[in-house]
Structure formats: C-alpha cells, structure tokens
Amino acid sequence: MKRSKYGVFPLLPIHVLMLTFICSTTNCVAQTESLLALSKTDHTLAIVDPVTLKVSVRIPVGQDPHEVIASSDGKTAYVTIYGGGSLHELNVIDLVGKRPLTNVDTRPLFGPHGLTFVNGKAWFTAEGSKAVGRYDPATGKVDWSMGTGQDRTHMIYVTGDGKKIYTTNVSSGTVSILEDTLILPGKFAPPNAKPREDWVQTVVPTAAGSEGFDVLPDGSELWTASSQDGTISIVDLQAKQLRTKIDAKVLGANRLVFTTDGKLAFISSLQSGDLTIYDARSRKEVKRLKIGHGAAGILMDPDGSRAFVACTPDNYVVVIDMKTLEVTGHIDVGGGPDGLAWAVRH
Numbered sequence: 001m002k003r004s005k006y007g008v009f010p011l012l013p014i015h016v017l018m019l020t021f022i023c024s025t026t027n028c029v030a031q032t033e034s035l036l037a038l039s040k041t042d043h044t045l046a047i048v049d050p051v052t053l054k055v056s057v058r059i060p061v062g063q064d065p066h067e068v069i070a071s072s073d074g075k076t077a078y079v080t081i082y083g084g085g086s087l088h089e090l091n092v093i094d095l096v097g098k099r100p101l102t103n104v105d106t107r108p109l110f111g112p113h114g115l116t117f118v119n120g121k122a123w124f125t126a127e128g129s130k131a132v133g134r135y136d137p138a139t140g141k142v143d144w145s146m147g148t149g150q151d152r153t154h155m156i157y158v159t160g161d162g163k164k165i166y167t168t169n170v171s172s173g174t175v176s177i178l179e180d181t182l183i184l185p186g187k188f189a190p191p192n193a194k195p196r197e198d199w200v201q202t203v204v205p206t207a208a209g210s211e212g213f214d215v216l217p218d219g220s221e222l223w224t225a226s227s228q229d230g231t232i233s234i235v236d237l238q239a240k241q242l243r244t245k246i247d248a249k250v251l252g253a254n255r256l257v258f259t260t261d262g263k264l265a266f267i268s269s270l271q272s273g274d275l276t277i278y279d280a281r282s283r284k285e286v287k288r289l290k291i292g293h294g295a296a297g298i299l300m301d302p303d304g305s306r307a308f309v310a311c312t313p314d315n316y317v318v319v320i321d322m323k324t325l326e327v328t329g330h331i332d333v334g335g336g337p338d339g340l341a342w343a344v345r346h
Contacts, residue, residue: 003262033177034095035299035308036077036341037317038065039334045079045093046273046333047343050301053319053331056100061091065295067339069117069233070095074345076137078115085111085128085152090135095343106142109133110293114155118161125153132178142240148176157215157222166215166237168224173208175224175233176201176212176214177240202240213299214253216280217262221278225267232256232267232278244282250276257298259307259322268295268309275309285327299340310337 031164034056035048045068062081070077075096083087090104102307106112111128122135126145130153133145136159150169157166167177179200185193210227221243222235229259230251236243252271258264258280265278275289292311300309307320308331317337319329 008247011054026182027158030088032345033043033302034074034343034345036068036095036343037308037310037331038068038079038339039335039336040065040312041315042333045077045091047095047098048331048333052232052327055331055333057290058334059100059338060099061093061100062087062089062103065339066113068341070113070139070343071117071120071122072120072178074343075229075279076101076285077341077343078117079339080112080124082111082113082116082127085113087111088128090115090124092124092137095345096134098203100141104135104140104142106133106135108143109142114158116158118158118160121162123156124167126168127152128153132251135197141145146178146201148175148178148203150174150176150203155213157213159219166213166222166291168206168210169211170211170227173206173210173226174223175204175206175210175235177204177237178197180315187254202234204240204242207245208240209253212253212257212267214256214258216258216264217260223227223256223258223265225250225256227251227253227269227271232265234283244283246277246278248285250274252294253341254296257300260300260302266298266307266309270294270296270312273311273313275320289320289325291320291327291329292316296338297340297346299342302342308340310340312336312338 037046041195044054066082077093079091087106092101109126110126131147136143151171163180182195183198207226210224213224227262230249232246234243234249252269253267254270267276271293273292277286292314294313296312297310317331
C-alpha cells in the first residue's frame with residue numbers, strides 16, 4: 001500500500017494501470033496478446049498464453065513450417081512452408097476461430113521462408129526462386145514479386161511505409177536493399193506519360209552464411225550474423241554499404257534480434273546452443289548463455305521484460321528475464337520449435 005495526499009491506495013501492476021488509462025481515454029478498447037510458436041516436427045502452430053506460458057491450442061499446418069507472423073489486427077496468422085526452397089505454400093490461420101483458413105500456392109515463387117506483415121499485406125522471401133513476394137489477403141493473391149539474383153534469399157524486413165525491403169542472401173553472403181522509387185518519363189516517352197513505380201536493388205557484400213539479421217529501431221544500421229565465420233556484419237543503411245565487422249565468434253549463428261529499445265542484440269546458434277548478447281552501442285559482448293544444444297528463432301516481449309528463444313534440438317522454447325539475462329523457464333510447444341511471433345488482438 002502507498003499513501004498520498006488523497007489517502008491510501010494499492011500499488012497496481014503496470015499492465016493494469018495501462019489498461020485503466022486506455023479505458024478512461026478510448027472507451028475501453030480491450031487487447032489480447034498471444035505467443036505463436038511453430039513446431040517443425042509436429043507440423044503445428046501453438047498458441048501460448050503469455051502469462052501462464054501454457055499452450056491453449058495446437059493448429060495443424062503444412063509439412064515444413066519455418067516462420068510465422070500475425071496480421072496487424074492479431075486475427076490472422078501466416079506460416080511459410082519452406083521445404084529447403086522446394087515447397088510453395090503459405091498457410092493462413094484464423095487465430096480467433098483457432099483453425100486453418102486456406103493454403104496459398106505461391107508458385108512460381110518457391111521456398112517461402114522469412115516473412116513479415118506490413119501495410120495490410122504479408123511479405124515473404126522465396127529462397128528457391130531468388131526472390132521476394134507479397135501476398136494480399138484482400139484479393140487472396142500474390143500481387144507483387146521481385147528477383148534478387150542472389151543465392152538463398154532467406155530472411156526479410158520491410159519498413160513501415162512499405163517502401164524499403166532488406167533481405168539476407170545466405171549463400172551469396174550479401175544483403176539486398178530494395179527501394180520503391182518513381183521513374184520519371186524519358187525524353188522518348190509518349191505525350192502525357194506519367195511517372196511509374198519501380199524497385200531498385202543495392203547489393204551489399206557481408207559474409208558467407210549471413211542469415212539472421214535485424215534493423216536498429218532508428219533505422220540507421222542493419223546487423224547480420226554469419227553462421228560460417230561467426231562474424232557480425234554491420235551495414236550502414238543510409239550509405240548502403242558495409243560499415244564494419246565484429247569478430248563475434250558466433251559460429252552456427254541462426255538469428256539476430258535487437259531488444260525493443262535497440263540497446264542489445266541477441267544472437268542464437270544452432271551449432272553451439274549458445275545465446276550471445278551484444279551491446280549495440282559499444283559493440284562488445286555482454287553475456288553468453290548456454291540454453292540448449294541448438295538455438296534458432298528469437299522473439300522479444302513487446303513490453304521489454306522477456307525474450308523467447310526456440311531451442312530446436314531440445315524441443316523447448318526458453319524464457320529469458322531481461323533484467324537478469326538469465327533463463328527463467330521453458331515452454332513445450334512441440335518438437336523442433338523454430339518460428340515465433342506475437343499476435344495482438346484489439
């Protein structure tokens with residue numbers, strides 16, 4: 001209990017105070033959060049209660065699920081069915097009804113893997129086709145694609161305005177920067193010709209095996225870790241060139257994700273099972289945690305209190321306290337966990 005000039009009142013948890021504030025200012029709009037986790041072995045999408053850390057339901061998905069993302073309204077999930085670059089399917093999941101909705105055939109784009117949801121559309125890489133694509137739920141069609149010409153175009157990041165796309169190309173050892181631009185009519189264009197939309201690619205060499213990556217919250221830098229030589233390549237996104245490399249010794253690096261405040265970078269390793277934590281400003285190692293025999297997908301709690309890491313060979317997802325940087329729990333979401341995402345429903 002705490003005393004103020006108005007009397008004695010109980011101390012309420014911050015999420016209760018925030019809900020009270022939302023109710024008093026916006027006619028009480030309820031918000032529900034769920035943790036989504038894929039099982040590659042069981043071919044399921046688990047919906048996890050973020051408070052109890054218990055699985056509420058497991059929904060069947062395709063034969064080789066790798067990544068998952070939720071729509072902005074938290075009502076729909078999208079799952080890439082990868083097959084090492086050979087398959088061609090997006091699974092669409094109803095998170096309200098907790099059931100499969102439809103399967104989208106992405107052909108001629110093969111091997112969908114990394115994906116994100118921006119401006120009402122699901123954007124994905126197509127590793128088997130050296131390309132990226134975009135699925136429009138409103139039309140039920142893949143409405144745009146662009147080739148990178150790079151080997152194993154694997155993970156993807158799209159800016160909030162949908163005008164820039166960043167990808168890592170694992171076997172080529174590069175990062176692709178794709179920018180949506182307007183091309184003005186040339187001197188030989190017909191009368192009354194209008195500017196047309198075009199996408200321009202800049203390829204930035206990094207290191208072979210560059211796979212997991214993230215962009216700082218301020219959009220200034222892209223960090224990607226190499227599974228082959230264990231380095232972290234830092235790309236200056238304004239200059240569109242490699243700024244520096246860190247000999248981080250993160251061999252087998254699989255994913256790299258920044259904390260919500262951009263202060264720390266978490267790097268998982270499928271080879272060692274280590275979670276390596278770097279300070280983004282000093283570019284120095286902060287800690288190295290042994291969390292299993294192999295670590296893959298990483299997800300940050302939106303409130304910055306926890307991190308979740310999928311330990312694929314160990315068949316669990318670890319929970320890490322962000323204050324202590326220690327493991328505080330394990331979640332059983334099924335065999336071979338990998339892709340993780342948040343679904344926030346209003």
